[in-house]
Amino acid sequence: MTTASDNDDRQRALHEATEWFVRLNNPLASNETRRAYQTWLAANAAHAEAIQAVWEFWGELDQPAARLAASGWHREAPAPIPTPRPRQPAKIGGKFAAAATVLALAAAIFVWRDPGIIDRAFADAATRPGERRDVRLADGSLAVLDGDTALNSDMAGGRRVVTLLRGRAWFDVVADAARPFTVHAGQVDVLVRGTAFEVDRDAATVTVEHGRVAVSGPQTADLQVDLTDWQRVAFQNDRLGTPAAIEPDQAFAWRRGLIIVDRAPLSQVVKELDKMAAGHVLIVDRQLERTTLSGTFRADDQDTVLEALRATLGVRTLSVPGVATLIYR
Structure with a gap:
């Protein structure tokens, strides 16, 4: 029988496996990092299942990772759990090292900007x-x-x-x-x-x-x-x-495509903004978190909410579409 605790443990293992995926695909990964990975892998049977799932998930994406794997940059280990082979940095060609570094960085940014991707990938809906x-x-x-x-x-x-x-x-x-x-x-x-x-x-x-x-x-x-x-x-x-x-009317407004806030702290507003579009919304100045906002907004229009923050609270915003939005004074 699967319990809530079991599901939480599985999701935690998937998140940790994703972090190891990024670290191990760095061609400059040290032997110490690889030993730490082996320790993590042996610590819990769920870790082996999680790392297998993450490798399969990334392999199915129509992204450079799949193309690099097909080119021979990645070689699957003979064991059923796909543990990356140690690579000697000095022997890696410049192009492959650069591609691998870019891949690792891209994977890290991809997961950071959309931390829900792992949960969604392994969900029924x-x-x-x-x-x-x-x-x-x-x-x-x-x-x-x-x-x-x-x-x-x-x-x-x-x-x-x-x-x-x-x-x-x-x-x-x-x-x-x-x-x-x-x-x-x-x-x-x-x-x-x-x-x-x-x-x-x-x-x-x-x-x-x-x-x-x-x-x-x-x-x-x-x-x-x-x-x-x-x-x-x-x-x-x-x-x-x-x-x-x-x-x-306020509690279930999101089902009607609306976000209604009544003197809501900025920290709560940011949680709503995160649901509206890909990318993180971050409050740079922690003193702003308790600043409140009231209003009714369309749930699919993040820009309007940000404009209300600028006009009402006098804050400034800086956005890199799809990656992050910073809110600061």
């Missing part, structure tokens, strides 16, 4: 930043995925289990008294039988539109909070808070 999608699950329930969201589902036999790997999703669950519907989302577990509700993994919140849900933490299943219509609870400081009433 996913959306890119700026995309929203309706997904009909095998039991007939509806899941609406916000930008940069990924989930897995298991509807076999008497199970109805969804694991939210990242992002935010709204569920309209088909009632089935014999098969409770469970959502695992990091520190939050949600149990329902038939209702409509939202789970935000990043914010660790659960919001109910109608019906009734039971919310608990994975380590505190006996300490649960019951929510009903238009209530929200957050998991903070290792515990569930007290249910609070929410404003319906």
